[in-house]
Amino acid sequence: MLKPLRCTSRLWTSLALLAIMLAMAVACGESEQDHWQAAKMKRSPEALEQFLQQYPEGAFAQEAREALEDLRFRQMQKDNSLAAVESFLQQHPDGLHAEEARSSLELLHWVKAQQGKSLAAFEAFLQQYPETSFAEEARKKMAPFALAELMGSSDIKAYEDFLERYPEGPSAESAKKSLEQLRLRQK
Numbered sequence: 564m565l566k567p568l569r570c571t572s573r574l575w576t577s578l579a580l581l582a583i584m585l586a587m588a589v590a591c592g593e594s595e596q597d598h599w600q601a602a603k604m605k606r607s608p609e610a611l612e613q614f615l616q617q618y619p620e621g622a623f624a625q626e627a628r629e630a631l632e633d634l635r636f637r638q639m640q641k642d643n644s645l646a647a648v649e650s651f652l653q654q655h656p657d658g659l660h661a662e663e664a665r666s667s668l669e670l671l672h673w674v675k676a677q678q679g680k681s682l683a684a685f686e687a688f689l690q691q692y693p694e695t696s697f698a699e700e701a702r703k704k705m706a707p708f709a710l711a712e713l714m715g716s717s718d719i720k721a722y723e724d725f726l727e728r729y730p731e732g733p734s735a736e737s738a739k740k741s742l743e744q745l746r747l748r749q750k
Contacts, residue, residue: 573692600625608634629659636660673697682708706734713738719745 591618595618611631618624632655636688639651648668655661667691676688685705689698706729714724722742731737 595621595623595639599627602627603630606634608638632658632660636664639664639667643667643671645675669697670696673701675702676701680708702729703732704727706732710734710738714741717745717748719749 565675591713598614598617599621602610607630609635611627615624615626615631618627634652636658637649645668648664648671651664652661654670655664672688672691673695676684679685682686682705685701689695689701692698695701709729713721716722719742722738722745725733725738726742730737
């Protein structure tokens with residue numbers, strides 16, 4: 564015959580059931596570490612962004628931010644466009660790859676200036692990057708465009724200003740000849 568359960572037996576039974584239910588809940592639910600592993604495995608910015616939304620201050624948040632920056636940096640390099648680099652720098656202005664991205668930005672602006680094939684394009688580049696390693700080359704490339712704008716002019720002062728700004732090179736020689744002819748005409 565069965566004995567009636569005593570109060571302490573019921574308490575132990577209830578605690579055992581509660582422990583079983585808690586273990587099942589933990590087993591069914593995913594932990595931060597599980598979410599982190601899943602985000603890492605997906606290797607997509609969206610998965611990392613979603614993880615960071617869910618765990619902005621979590622144990623893996625810094626690692627997730629760095630992984631996200633790495634993915635975006637690789638995509639920026641793959642795209643190799645001004646828009647991609649500018650977007651990356653907006654998102655990670657002080658990030659691990661910011662300096663390299665700024666160098667890429669300068670190089671892309673240099674290419675754009677050369678493709679612009681105008682005095683204005685080179686002037687804009689030098690205004691944005693006055694200390695660039697491309698400064699001397701930019702000035703050399705500017706001279707023919709500046710001279711082309713000047714040709715046909717009878718303004719002696721403009722030719723003198725040109726020669727002050729561009730004292731050497733083929734454009735300077737051409738400007739000197741034009742200036743000499745203008746001075747002869749004025750006599």
